[in-house]
Structure formats: structure tokens, C-alpha cells
Amino acid sequence: MSERSDEGAAGGPKIPLRWVLGGVAVLGVAAVLYIIGQASINPQQETSLKGFAKGEMAKFALPVEAAPPPAAGFLDAKGQTRRIADFRGKVVVVNMWATWCAPCVIEMPTLAKLAKSYEGKNVEVVAISVDRPDDEAKARAFIAKHAPLAFYHDPKMAIPFAFKPAAVGMPTTVIYGADGVERGRLAGEADWSGKEAKALIDKVLAES
Structure with missing residues (x-):
């Protein structure tokens, strides 16, 4: 030929x-x-989480890029330095809040219910107070009313600005997969005890 x-x-x-x-x-x-x-x-293609942005989770936004958690540290109840990466291996729901933030105060009981519903499972709810050092006792007393949440404190308010992009509004909740990569975040108050939130967490958990 x-x-x-x-x-x-x-x-x-x-x-x-x-x-x-x-x-x-x-x-x-x-x-x-x-x-x-x-x-x-690309987490927008890697997962199908976009379909879970509805109802109470309507403001849930996928990350622009797959990013690890910030390296900035915060303190646990004993004053020991912790980092979000310490919880790698679990689905981590990081919530930044303050006692001076009214939506945070309203939202916190729902985060406690979320944590309670996943006890014994591979999910950790990490609520980090960004209250000033002078308000630490107030923040401790508040979180103590919302078991099983533990007290974590960022007195320098460094964590919110260490995220990419920065999480400048309170409350902001950032979700990480067990691989330590951000799956998305929700800025503002939400009901984390509802079916939409649980469906979202279950999806991230299933993908981990």
C-alpha cells in the first residue's frame, strides 16, 4: 500500500x-x-460535594484548590500547642468562633449535637475560640456547656488568617478529609445538627 x-x-x-x-x-x-x-x-472533580450545598448547607463552598490545613498553632484546654494536622486520619470539622459573635453562640449547640452523633466514628469537631486572652475564662465556661466539644483557643486570632483564602468572618467552618485536604467551607451560621449537614459529613467520611 x-x-x-x-x-x-x-x-x-x-x-x-x-x-x-x-x-x-x-x-x-x-x-x-x-x-x-x-x-x-481538583476537589471539585474529585468529589461530588457540590450537590450537598443545599438547605442549611446552602453556603457550603468547594475550595479553589486542594490545600492542606494551615501550620499555625492553637492551644488545647491544657495550654498545649495543637495544629489541625494533628487530627489527620479523621474527617475534621474546624469551627472558628468567639463569645462576642452572636451567630457563633447560636450555632454552637448544633455543632455539639453533630459531634455527639459521630462519637466513636472517624470524625472530629474542633471548635477553636478566637476570643481575646482576657475572655478565655468566659469562652471556657461557654464551651463546657456544649459537651462533647473540647476547648481550643487561638488567643492571637492567627488561625483565621492562616487559611488560604483567609477565613475572616465568624463563624467559619472548614471541613477536611481524612487525608488532611480541605473539602470545603461554610462562612456564617448554620444548623450542623440537621440532615443536610450529616449528609455532607457522611459523604466526606465515605470518601476518606
């Missing part, structure tokens, strides 16, 4: 048709590999 070739419009050298077809095939494979690669690092 003879090899067919075509000349360029400007009278350039003849290029065997099989080379052209081979090049198209290579480009096609490369495109497929690129799409697969993007899906593996």
Missing part, C-alpha cells in the same frame, strides 16, 4: 499522513491524561 502525503499550503515539505494521524493520537492521549490528572487534584 502506498504512503499518502500532503503538501502544506505554502508548498512546504510533504508530511506522511501516518505521521499526522500519529500526532493527533498522541495529542488525544495527552488530553485524556491531563483531564485525569486534573480530576485527581
Whole structure:
């Protein structure tokens, strides 16, 4: 069988048709590999969490990029430095709150109910107070009323600004998969004890 070739419009050298077809095939494979690669690092493609942004979770937003938690530390009830990465291996629901934040105060009982419903499972609710040092006792007393939540404190209010992008509004809740990668966040008050929240957490848990 003879090899067919075509000349360029400007009278350039003849290029065997099989080379052209081979090049198209290579480009096609490369495109497929690129799409697969993007899906593996893009949480919007890696998960189907977008469909869970409804009801009380309507403000849940997927991250722009798959990012690990900030390295900034905060204090536990004993004054020991902790980091969000310490909880890797679990689905982590990080909530930033303060006693001076009315929506935070309203929301906290629902986070306690969420934590209670997942006791014994691979889920950790980490509520971090950003109250000033002078208000630490007030914050401790408040969180003590919402078992099983533990007291965590960021007296320098560094954690919210360490996120990418920064979580400047209170309350803000950021969810991490067991792999330590952000799955999304919700800015503002929400009912974390409802069916929409549990459906979202169950989905992240199933993917972990």
C-alpha cells in the first residue's frame, strides 16, 4: 500500500499522513491524561460535594484548590500547642468562633449535637475560640456547656488568617478529609445538627 502525503499550503515539505494521524493520537492521549490528572487534584472533580450545598448547607463552598490545613498553632484546654494536622486520619470539622459573635453562640449547640452523633466514628469537631486572652475564662465556661466539644483557643486570632483564602468572618467552618485536604467551607451560621449537614459529613467520611 502506498504512503499518502500532503503538501502544506505554502508548498512546504510533504508530511506522511501516518505521521499526522500519529500526532493527533498522541495529542488525544495527552488530553485524556491531563483531564485525569486534573480530576485527581481538583476537589471539585474529585468529589461530588457540590450537590450537598443545599438547605442549611446552602453556603457550603468547594475550595479553589486542594490545600492542606494551615501550620499555625492553637492551644488545647491544657495550654498545649495543637495544629489541625494533628487530627489527620479523621474527617475534621474546624469551627472558628468567639463569645462576642452572636451567630457563633447560636450555632454552637448544633455543632455539639453533630459531634455527639459521630462519637466513636472517624470524625472530629474542633471548635477553636478566637476570643481575646482576657475572655478565655468566659469562652471556657461557654464551651463546657456544649459537651462533647473540647476547648481550643487561638488567643492571637492567627488561625483565621492562616487559611488560604483567609477565613475572616465568624463563624467559619472548614471541613477536611481524612487525608488532611480541605473539602470545603461554610462562612456564617448554620444548623450542623440537621440532615443536610450529616449528609455532607457522611459523604466526606465515605470518601476518606
